[in-house]
Amino acid sequence: MKIRLKLFFALFFASLGLFAWQAPTVHAETTYTIGTDVTFPPFVYANSNNKYVGIDMELIRSIAKEEGFKVDIKPLGFNAAVQSLSSGQIDGVIAGMTITDERKQTLDFSTPYYESGIVMAVAPSSKITSLKGLKGKTVAVKTGTQGAAYANSIKDKYGFKVVTFDDSDNVYNDVKTGNSAACFDDSAVLNYGVKTGLGLKVVTKPADVGQYGFAVKKGQNQKLLKMFNAGLAKLKKNGKYDQIIKKYTGKTATSKTTKSNSEDRTFLGLLRQNQKAILNGILETLKLTIVSIICATIFGILVGLLGVLPNKFARGASTTIIYIFRGLPLLVLALFIYNGIPSLTGTKIPAFVAGIITLTLNEGAYTAAFVKGGIDAVDSGQMEAARSLGLPFGKAMRKVILPQGIKIMVPSFINQFIITLKDTSILSIIGILELTQTGKIIIARNLEGFKVWAIIAVIYLLIITLLTLLSKWVERRIND
Amino acid sequence: MANLKVDVSDLNKSFGDNHVLKGIDFKVANNEVVVLIGPSGSGKSTLLRCLNRLEAPTSGEVSIDGRDISNIKTNIDQARENIGMVFQHFNLFNNLTVGQNIELAPVELGKLSKEDAAAQAKKLLATVGLEDKYDAKPQSLSGGQKQRVAIARALAMNPDIMLFDEPTSALDPEMVGDVLEVMKKLAKEGMTMVVVTHEMGFAKEMADRVVFMADGVVVEEGKPEDVFDHPQNERTKAFLDKVINV
Numbered sequence A: 001m002k003i004r005l006k007l008f009f010a011l012f013f014a015s016l017g018l019f020a021w022q023a024p025t026v027h028a029e030t031t032y033t034i035g036t037d038v039t040f041p042p043f044v045y046a047n048s049n050n051k052y053v054g055i056d057m058e059l060i061r062s063i064a065k066e067e068g069f070k071v072d073i074k075p076l077g078f079n080a081a082v083q084s085l086s087s088g089q090i091d092g093v094i095a096g097m098t099i100t101d102e103r104k105q106t107l108d109f110s111t112p113y114y115e116s117g118i119v120m121a122v123a124p125s126s127k128i129t130s131l132k133g134l135k136g137k138t139v140a141v142k143t144g145t146q147g148a149a150y151a152n153s154i155k156d157k158y159g160f161k162v163v164t165f166d167d168s169d170n171v172y173n174d175v176k177t178g179n180s181a182a183c184f185d186d187s188a189v190l191n192y193g194v195k196t197g198l199g200l201k202v203v204t205k206p207a208d209v210g211q212y213g214f215a216v217k218k219g220q221n222q223k224l225l226k227m228f229n230a231g232l233a234k235l236k237k238n239g240k241y242d243q244i245i246k247k248y249t250g251k252t253a254t255s256k257t258t259k260s261n262s263e264d265r266t267f268l269g270l271l272r273q274n275q276k277a278i279l280n281g282i283l284e285t286l287k288l289t290i291v292s293i294i295c296a297t298i299f300g301i302l303v304g305l306l307g308v309l310p311n312k313f314a315r316g317a318s319t320t321i322i323y324i325f326r327g328l329p330l331l332v333l334a335l336f337i338y339n340g341i342p343s344l345t346g347t348k349i350p351a352f353v354a355g356i357i358t359l360t361l362n363e364g365a366y367t368a369a370f371v372k373g374g375i376d377a378v379d380s381g382q383m384e385a386a387r388s389l390g391l392p393f394g395k396a397m398r399k400v401i402l403p404q405g406i407k408i409m410v411p412s413f414i415n416q417f418i419i420t421l422k423d424t425s426i427l428s429i430i431g432i433l434e435l436t437q438t439g440k441i442i443i444a445r446n447l448e449g450f451k452v453w454a455i456i457a458v459i460y461l462l463i464i465t466l467l468t469l470l471s472k473w474v475e476r477r478i479n480d
Numbered sequence B: 001m002a003n004l005k006v007d008v009s010d011l012n013k014s015f016g017d018n019h020v021l022k023g024i025d026f027k028v029a030n031n032e033v034v035v036l037i038g039p040s041g042s043g044k045s046t047l048l049r050c051l052n053r054l055e056a057p058t059s060g061e062v063s064i065d066g067r068d069i070s071n072i073k074t075n076i077d078q079a080r081e082n083i084g085m086v087f088q089h090f091n092l093f094n095n096l097t098v099g100q101n102i103e104l105a106p107v108e109l110g111k112l113s114k115e116d117a118a119a120q121a122k123k124l125l126a127t128v129g130l131e132d133k134y135d136a137k138p139q140s141l142s143g144g145q146k147q148r149v150a151i152a153r154a155l156a157m158n159p160d161i162m163l164f165d166e167p168t169s170a171l172d173p174e175m176v177g178d179v180l181e182v183m184k185k186l187a188k189e190g191m192t193m194v195v196v197t198h199e200m201g202f203a204k205e206m207a208d209r210v211v212f213m214a215d216g217v218v219v220e221e222g223k224p225e226d227v228f229d230h231p232q233n234e235r236t237k238a239f240l241d242k243v244i245n246v
């Protein structure tokens, strides 16, 4: 027992050490991690190669080139990006963010790089032509955006209800399906959408005109902010800025998306076009699954064994750990580790590591519970007989109890592995580009919700089937 | 007293509010066979389990071979190597073969090499009449066979005292004889034994002393012929009437 326990510990800490060692490299060579939205065309969106493009993307990349630093773009979604910025997980955010007094309390903004106002868009067949037409209706907006703030500020005056979504395509879809009567968004965004075949029409003049800025956490990364301002000034001077704006809002922008509209929209076509992105998503999901299964199993077995030691404190600790991490919703745990802890300690945790820690704690707690249960299910006479022969507790456990307990636990292990695989999808919330997040991003571009989610679902089922077959094979070998 | 194997004095044991053993004095000499009888729930098993600290005494002293078992500073694992125990429900290790059951403790505790342990296991199986079961799984044995393997397993550590807690109570009647034969053989070889049993025949034939317990106290003890034929205490009489009349 001792040797194997030591091995477990060694492995466990080695993997932790590996993560800890990974962390500082994020900051090396003045690479700045920049958070952005999943989709906010023409400012930020993934093109058909799933590369992030748009006004914001081209600006930040050009400025980085001008000023000699590197950027690592993280499409976290607007809300998550701002949260990650305030917790210090990322260095800056560029996501078509309007500069407001409220945001200035926690963020430092660059000089404005774009000016935009809020407009209202409705379905093509809609009879609504002004704000007055919204009485008693529902209006869709995106969480945390200026459009949402504007809608909320006038909803009482015009008597409508506001419903919020995390992604723009969900906002537009809600209007198209008729659930919502209208949506509010930045004029540049909606005009661009209308031009590229979004299927909505803009019916109001820009209101609540605001300016877009690049943001860093208040008092932090001032060097980055200065470089952004300097770079922006240079781009404006040398004409590159105008070039970028024109590329995405001028006439040429339309032709670009006609091409994307003629994409093959069959299942096979979608698969082919997004092959690389989906493959990467699968790989990331598999990586998360395998590493979490290993860590959670080790953690779970240790905590489970702690729970059967003949020591009150050990058992209490085990019960407490299980209670806490089984009780916390996975989503809350992921956000707490990724956003909560860094905002307290000031040290970044890479999303992948945060994801692994989340799954290790949560799945490990479930594992610990059935490890404990499996051991308790072995007849107590077995332990008594072993101890009566003079075998110490550890030896009796390892030679007699565990081999019997493990047989009882095997089906639970298999079940837990499958649950772990499925739970990796929740980590899309912290911006890990695994299968689910990949799906979200593809849909954000092509709006083929049904087909893409169907493809993603089938892939999950395929992986789960493989995992199940593998586990059953292992189970058979253990039982022989 | 140099030849005192078991020396229990003023032993008390409570489970919560349940005061199970109430000041027991209990002594066993070297090579003595003591049979412990008494109604169900009187504390016989608890007393036996206090002898190798499967139950920790609430108060009082238990010493085996002069070693203070009730003291938590005593290395209990070492002490248990010399105290064999046989359980009512055999408790053979289900994940191991018969041979491995017998070899586990001597090998794991560094008493014997694997080869020597295997040789010893075969010899012990022969003495309990099961030489052909070396490779069998416990699940394939009858109750009587299991209990004889359990005795062989306990003997493998070469103990100098054996504790039996109703070794034949879970057996079909036709199996009881085989197990009792093995126990008689042991007794004749001079093993010190404490046996909880309802087999009055065994007690009459083999016991040097019979101890009758009721309600957590020793009510009466003596030579088997005295206790069985001339019980002094009313409760002993009542108990014997019931047992013998079935």
Ligand SMILES: Nc1ncnc2c1ncn2[C@@H]1O[C@H](COP(=O)(O)OP(=O)(O)O)[C@@H](O)[C@H]1O
Residues within 6 Å of the ligand: B015, B018, B020, B038, B039, B040, B041, B042, B043, B044, B045, B046, B047
């Ligand atoms: N582990 C235990 N926890 C609580 N009570 C117990 C435990 N073991 C025995 N007892 C109680 O102690 C009393 C004596 O039990 P026991 O020693 O098994 O009697 P006997 O073997 O004479 O039938 C009974 O009342 C029983 O319920």
Ligand SMILES: [Mg+2]
Residues within 6 Å of the ligand: B044, B045, B046, B165, B166
């Ligand atoms: Mg009993």
